Amino acid sequence: MLDSKLLTESLISQLREALDPNSLLVGIQSGGAVVMEYLINKFDIDVPFASVDVSFHRDDFEIRGLAKSKKSTSIDSDVDGRHVILVDDVVQSGRTARAAINEIYDFGRPKSVRLAVLMDRGGRELPIEPQFIGGRIDIPTNQKIAVRWSANKDLEVYIV
Amino acid sequence: MTDDIQINNDGKLRHLLTLDNLSGEVVTEILDCAQNFLSVGDRKTKKLPLLRGRSVFNLFFENSTRTRTTFEIAAKRLSADVVNLNIATSSQSKGESLLDMIDNLVAMQADMFVVRHAQSDAARLIAQHVPKGIHVINAGAGSHSHPTQGLLDAFTIRHFKKDFSRLKVVIIGDILHSRVARSQIHALKALGAKEIRVAGPKSLVPETLADMGVSVYNDVDSAIKDADVVTTLRLQNERMKASLVPSAQEFYEEYGLTKERLGLAHPEAIVMHPGPINRGVEIASDVADGPQSVILRQVTFGIAVRMAVMSLLHD
Numbered sequence: 001m002l003d004s005k006l007l008t009e010s011l012i013s014q015l016r017e018a019l020d021p022n023s024l025l026v027g028i029q030s031g032g033a034v035v036m037e038y039l040i041n042k043f044d045i046d047v048p049f050a051s052v053d054v055s056f057h058r059d060d061f062e063i064r065g066l067a068k069s070k071k072s073t074s075i076d077s078d079v080d081g082r083h084v085i086l087v088d089d090v091v092q093s094g095r096t097a098r099a100a101i102n103e104i105y106d107f108g109r110p111k112s113v114r115l116a117v118l119m120d121r122g123g124r125e126l127p128i129e130p131q132f133i134g135g136r137i138d139i140p141t142n143q144k145i146a147v148r149w150s151a152n153k154d155l156e157v158y159i160v
Numbered sequence: 161m162t163d164d165i166q167i168n169n170d171g172k173l174r175h176l177l178t179l180d181n182l183s184g185e186v187v188t189e190i191l192d193c194a195q196n197f198l199s200v201g202d203r204k205t206k207k208l209p210l211l212r213g214r215s216v217f218n219l220f221f222e223n224s225t226r227t228r229t230t231f232e233i234a235a236k237r238l239s240a241d242v243v244n245l246n247i248a249t250s251s252q253s254k255g256e257s258l259l260d261m262i263d264n265l266v267a268m269q270a271d272m273f274v275v276r277h278a279q280s281d282a283a284r285l286i287a288q289h290v291p292k293g294i295h296v297i298n299a300g301a302g303s304h305s306h307p308t309q310g311l312l313d314a315f316t317i318r319h320f321k322k323d324f325s326r327l328k329v330v331i332i333g334d335i336l337h338s339r340v341a342r343s344q345i346h347a348l349k350a351l352g353a354k355e356i357r358v359a360g361p362k363s364l365v366p367e368t369l370a371d372m373g374v375s376v377y378n379d380v381d382s383a384i385k386d387a388d389v390v391t392t393l394r395l396q397n398e399r400m401k402a403s404l405v406p407s408a409q410e411f412y413e414e415y416g417l418t419k420e421r422l423g424l425a426h427p428e429a430i431v432m433h434p435g436p437i438n439r440g441v442e443i444a445s446d447v448a449d450g451p452q453s454v455i456l457r458q459v460t461f462g463i464a465v466r467m468a469v470m471s472l473l474h475d
Contacts, residue, residue: 053196056208065172065474066210068189072196106205 004147004157007118007134008035012042014132015085015116022111024082025049028100029071031089031147035118038155039087050075054099079108085132089147089157091117094128118157119145165287172474175287175296178305179346187350191315194461194468200237201463210471211240214271218244220299221277226435226459227299227309231274234466240272258282259289266290272297272470280304295473303337309434310343312465314351316458317389320430324348328426330357330383332415333393333442334364334405340393340434345372359383360415363404380415387425391432392417392442408441417443422452430454 025047027036033051040049051074055067086100097115104110116132121139137145143159150156166182168174173186200206216235220228228244235242245265262273273290275283276299283298290296300306321327329348335341335358348356358365359377370376377383384390395411405411422431431443431453439445448455 055196056200056210061210061471066193066471068192069196072199102209106203106208108204 002119002135002137002145002157002159004118004155007157008038008042008155011116011118011132011134012039015039016043018085018114018132019043019045019047020083021045022081022083023047024077024079024084024110026075026084026086026100026104027051028086028088028096029053029069029073032087033071034147034149035089035155036087038149048077050077052100052103054096054103057099057102059095059099073103075104075107079104079110081109081111084110084113086113086115088115088117090119090121090145091115091128091130092121092123094124094126097128097130098126118147121145165284168475170474173469173472174475175283175298175473176307176469177284177287177296177298179307179310179343179350180305182307182346182350184350184352187311187314187347190311190465190468190472191318193472194311194315194464197237197464197467197471198461200467201460207237207239209239211235211238211271214240215269216240216242216272216274216470217265217270218242218299219247219265219273219275219277220245221247221275221282222300224276224300226462227276230459230462231297231299231308231466234463234470235272235274237463238467238470240470243270258285262286262289266294270294272473274299276300278302292475297469297473300339303339304342305346306339306343308462308466308469309340310345310347311469312458312462313340313344313391313432313434314347315461315465316432316454317348317353317430318351319457319461320454321388324351324353327353327389328355328357328387329353329389329391330359330377330387330425331391331393332359332380332383332417333395334399335360335369335393336364336366337396337399338393341391342372344391345374349373357383357387361405361411364399381421381424384421384424388429389432390417390422390425390429391434393434394436394438395442408438412441412444416441417447419444419446419450422447422450428452432458435459 027033053069053073055069115130117130118134120133120136166175166177272295274297280302287296356374359380433455
């Protein structure tokens with residue numbers, strides 16, 4: 001278990017400065033959407049939000065086939081001209097963020113797209129860097145970081 | 161008969177030839193996936209890259225507008241290139257064998273075949289013949305099977321009726337010769353529907369159909385009673401020519417889905433039909449166009465279901 005309070009507070013303070021009425025927070029299913037749901041009530045202003053499922057744009061379709069997804073993309077706001085902030089729990093290779101950007105473009109042309117992550121674990125394989133980072137961690141590649149809701153509606157970040 | 165050829169070593173679909181023996185798990189996976197594809201039609205960009213650069217060959221040895229068109233739209237929404245072969249004017253009429261023709265299309269780097277054929281085993285023959293990496297979808301085979309229709313029927317029912325454990329479905333018409341009925345029955349059984357009834361004249365709905373695990377009715381009124389889903393099938397002219405049924409008018413009076421008959425079903429029952437409809441033969445116009453009809457929704461759902469099948473096929 002990691003100190004989720006430290007991570008989330010760091011991320012919230014960075015995002016507070018960046019948000020404006022034209023922002024659109026987009027959580028990446030499934031971990032990123034949990035993080036976004038947690039974050040969304042922590043700001044002073046109402047920020048529109050959405051979530052994306054990246055199954056349709058993953059680059060390992062040829063190898064692994066279609067990924068199973070429980071929740072599909074849900075974007076009710078107009079994407080055109082918005083400052084999109086993608087939210088994910090963890091960034092590693094950057095491939096998920098790449099797929100999420102493609103998914104968003106199916107709905108319109110944002111003014112800008114930035115990336116916010118709770119944890120950066122390094123290991124990038126694409127020229128993609130998060131602008132907002134809760135914390136950095138270096139763990140073996142066979143370990144996984146995941147997020148979930150705790151019993152008292154806080155966020156728990158743990159390593160499996 | 162087990163159908164190993166359509167399932168790969170991981171238990172996933174390699175080809176889609178029949179719903180017979182397909183597990184509820186595989187059927188559910190296809191329907192869940194179709195659910196995700198359904199909203200793609202509402203996007204600004206209605207195209208996904210999953211089959212980008214693949215070539216899908218529509219081989220229709222029998223006429224079909226709806227099925228061929230929705231397969232074509234499905235493939236194009238997945239970014240595939242689609243080639244429609246007009247078989248009547250192709251070399252089939254010059255005596256080329258089916259598999260020789262397939263070999264030629266494989267040599268043209270085909271990746272997927274969508275096959276409609278009067279012979280029930282044509283798609284299977286092709287699936288057994290093609291090299292690894294090429295996938296085959298049965299788009300209607302004789303009176304035997306029409307798996308994507310069965311799946312889209314199941315998808316439609318699941319969309320409107322959540323609980324299959326209490327579901328009563330009635331299928332009315334020429335069950336004996338209907339690939340649609342057969343495939344719908346297989347799909348519903350895989351998903352655990354409570355009760356499936358079939359109804360129509362003895363010549364088209366014989367007692368022996370009970371072997372499929374359905375209740376057989378020759379009296380439509382008692383079959384419709386309390387049903388949650390009422391599916392009517394197109395009455396084909398050939399059946400009348402073969403004197404299996406009386407005239408269209410008499411069929412309508414005895415077995416046609418009229419407003420009065422629909423009144424016997426559950427008040428929230430949905431009305432389905434695979435199309436094309438014969439108004440005033442198997443279904444009354446005011447029922448086909450009425451508030452309980454989901455006939456046109458089936459067409460839209462058919463695209464999402466076919467996208468799901470095409471993108472789930474894997475070696």
